[in-house]
Amino acid sequence: MTRRGRLETHVVLTAGALALVTGLVAWMVLSWIAKPADLGPRLAEVQRRTDAAEALLSHHSHIGAYPIDAVCARAAGPAANQLKQDVQTAAASAGVAVGRLEISPGVADEAMDGLSPINIRLEASGRYDQTVSLLKALARLRPQIFVDQSDLNAQVSVVALKLSGHAYCSLSAPL
């Protein structure tokens, strides 16, 4: 090989190496540009949330026995006041006369792990159909009313209703 030939080979090899290094550097720079700076931590957070959701769902099989708002997700005091207003409104709509209405926060029971009770005591009177209308309205109220016991006494032209029960609020933070 002549001196010129060796020189050309050397130049070609150098240019090739330079092009390779340039391409590599360009690829690294472009990869760096194309990737959001916090991609790793954000993906890790997504993974953590997904894992947490799957773990929760796997440990809590679906029961679905009660509506999503059966238990209120706020403090029992304000919820009791609201429920009292709702019951009065329902009674007025049904045309039932309310003789006694006590709705107040109760003492949390250990058996009701995490649920704070609202005590309900209602005495009302009206025609049978009006009383049934009131009960239907009570069934739709939220938080849901659970009846401990109830008495219906037929009087001359009306029915006297006595009802005692509870509603519940969750002590856990609202989601």
Place this chain on the structure above:
Amino acid sequence: MSGAAGLRVIEGDGAEATSAAAPTVFVRTLAAPPGAPWDQARSVALEARIGAPLAAHEVYIEQRRLERWRLGRPARFAVCYVRREAVGGEYRAQVEVEGRPLSITFRAPVQRGRLARRWGLIAGVAVAAGLLLTGAVSAALDLRADTEDQLSRLEQTAAVRLRQAKVQARLNDEARILAANGAGRQTVDGMLADLGWIAAAKAPGAHIDALHWERGYIGVEARGLIAPFGTTDRTVIKADHPLRPGVWLWGVGPAGSATSPSGSGSPP
């Protein structure tokens, strides 16, 4: 064009300048009026050709700007000539203009063309590389934006899914607690269903004075000895003794509690 200096003769640089064969370089200075740099250079080139000491095809002409270009100011150029036949394809000379040394390279038109092609090629490659780089960076930025969008959607989906899972877990926990405490038999809907059953099952002529409902069990105060209910899909039992004269207490079990047509059971 004005300010042309007189033609001076300068010998070639270094050892060549001292030898008898060194080509002679003619130098003159020309002034160009204020204008764009390329216009100034072009006018000087024209004047250099017109004022050449020999015919244009007999000399190589090179020109150098002596001062930096400034807006609205005239420029001065050094114009150098050398006879073509005295030099080969390329000739380098060191000249002195206004006390400053100046390095001049004269090239034959063929060499100039080759040099121009080389610089053209370099410029073309540079432009292509620039375009390629711009396109690559643009594509990378697009990819980054797409990745950001996908990541945001993924984060939102994960957040919603976790929130739903927490809600579901809370609901299930609450449902378990309520179920463990028998709340399933305490709903107002259940009570209404039982009242509906009583209305439907009430025997003709039966006279019910009062009802006591508790967790799906019903105590019925009815007048007379005849059973107040005609149907038998629930357990209905009668108390042994009347509550009051002529008024008997009947116990009714929850829905589906009847085990036989005559049924038996015990209310709470």
